[in-house]
Amino acid sequence: MSELEKGMRRLKWAEAHMPVLNEIRERFRKERPLKGLKIGMALHTEAKTGILAVTLAEAGAKVRLASCNPLSTDDSVALALREGYGLEVYAKKGETQEEYYEHLNSVLDMSPDLIIDDGADLIAILHTTRTDLLKNVRGANEETTTGVVRLRALAADGKLKFPVIAVNDAKMKFLFDNRYGTGQSAFDGWMNATNLLVAGKRIVVAGYGWCGKGIAMRAKGLGANVIVTEVDPVRAIEARLDGFEVMRMIDAVKIADAVLTVTGCKAIVSEDHLKVMKDGCLLGNAGHFDNEIDKKALDSLSVSKEKVREFVDEYKFKDGRKVYLIADGRLMNLAAGQGHPAEIMDTSFATQALAIEHLAKNWKKMKCEVHTVPEEMDAEIARIKLRTMNVTIDELSEEQKRYISGWEEGT
Numbered sequence: 001m002s003e004l005e006k007g008m009r010r011l012k013w014a015e016a017h018m019p020v021l022n023e024i025r026e027r028f029r030k031e032r033p034l035k036g037l038k039i040g041m042a043l044h045t046e047a048k049t050g051i052l053a054v055t056l057a058e059a060g061a062k063v064r065l066a067s068c069n070p071l072s073t074d075d076s077v078a079l080a081l082r083e084g085y086g087l088e089v090y091a092k093k094g095e096t097q098e099e100y101y102e103h104l105n106s107v108l109d110m111s112p113d114l115i116i117d118d119g120a121d122l123i124a125i126l127h128t129t130r131t132d133l134l135k136n137v138r139g140a141n142e143e144t145t146t147g148v149v150r151l152r153a154l155a156a157d158g159k160l161k162f163p164v165i166a167v168n169d170a171k172m173k174f175l176f177d178n179r180y181g182t183g184q185s186a187f188d189g190w191m192n193a194t195n196l197l198v199a200g201k202r203i204v205v206a207g208y209g210w211c212g213k214g215i216a217m218r219a220k221g222l223g224a225n226v227i228v229t230e231v232d233p234v235r236a237i238e239a240r241l242d243g244f245e246v247m248r249m250i251d252a253v254k255i256a257d258a259v260l261t262v263t264g265c266k267a268i269v270s271e272d273h274l275k276v277m278k279d280g281c282l283l284g285n286a287g288h289f290d291n292e293i294d295k296k297a298l299d300s301l302s303v304s305k306e307k308v309r310e311f312v313d314e315y316k317f318k319d320g321r322k323v324y325l326i327a328d329g330r331l332m333n334l335a336a337g338q339g340h341p342a343e344i345m346d347t348s349f350a351t352q353a354l355a356i357e358h359l360a361k362n363w364k365k366m367k368c369e370v371h372t373v374p375e376e377m378d379a380e381i382a383r384i385k386l387r388t389m390n391v392t393i394d395e396l397s398e399e400q401k402r403y404i405s406g407w408e409e410g411t
Helices: 002-016 019-031 047-058 075-083 097-108 121-126 131-136 145-156 171-194 210-221 233-241 271-275 295-301 342-365 375-388 398-405
Strands: 038-042 062-066 088-090 114-117 139-142 164-166 202-206 225-229 258-261 281-285 302-309 312-317 322-326
Touching: 002 047, 002 075, 002 342, 019 047, 019 342, 019 375, 038 047, 038 097, 038 121, 047 062, 047 075, 047 342, 062 097, 075 088, 088 097, 097 121, 114 121, 114 342, 121 131, 121 139, 121 145, 139 145, 139 342, 145 164, 164 342, 171 210, 171 281, 171 322, 171 342, 171 375, 202 210, 210 225, 225 233, 271 295, 295 302, 295 312, 295 322, 342 375
Parallel strands: 038 062, 038 114, 062 088, 114 139, 139 164, 202 225, 202 258, 258 281, 281 322
Antiparallel strands: 302 312, 312 322
């Protein structure tokens, strides 16, 4: 009962701090735009996701939810969604690889009409081992950068079988969720996992996309000396002009107190890097999959491995050096923390809710490709968010509108 109460409290707290989604939820309750539809979800199963799932159910949908990562489930919330809200939830913290895919397949067993995915594993299964269900799927939303990259590749090969909306690419998602959400939650995971100081440490941030920008900004604010590694020359210049050192990973690891990866690519910290890494370096990942830090190389180079804290493993090398891996190389902000703040996920999940409504109404007219979120949807969410923040802004006059849409008048 205490675990159930804990989960219910966490859901109620998240709900109280998600006013944008709550406004959409109020309309959904009245209009029931998803009535009779089956929605299969694979998202980090924690409190903010729970409020999205409840919103869709109150809009008339039958919802099944699994986690999109083996370590990102809040068990108290999963229990509360089952017992307190009657939702079908297939998730637990610390799933084995077999259990993870079993749970995703349990979601697909309902033969969903619509999909909400994070990382594209659910969609990938539909296009490989569960192709018999494709004919029933009307469309999907994708939450994160990694998933959008996979789906654009699938579409480029001409193999995507239903329309997908790239929720990640909405301004009201990536500008805030990826930057401010990841920036704060990564260090929530850091504090909980290590209980170590950030100030004064040399922290390497691998990747200077929106998530990397957020982590670098927060690390600097906490007093760290930040080094950025990049493969994109434009982003490398941007990082340098933002005040950060920029160097190759092979050079950075020799002086790093910590390396945080957030690229969406694999083997960012490789065997070559591990061989010259500074003694005592902390390794953490905030990218979607656990392949950014080469764990096989860590195992092969190590003479011993010991769990020294709940979310920290110590690897000892033959030469006596030690390195520490946070949360098994999985998303440290969810595996060792509670994920992004509720106010941030408010706008992301408001985008999810409106995008799934858009799919439900328009899927027959949409091509089997990756679609951007309509600009008017982004603007609507922004206006609601400003209203909930008690912020008012200026509007263009009719004269100004004519001026910026014309070309004759220059002075």
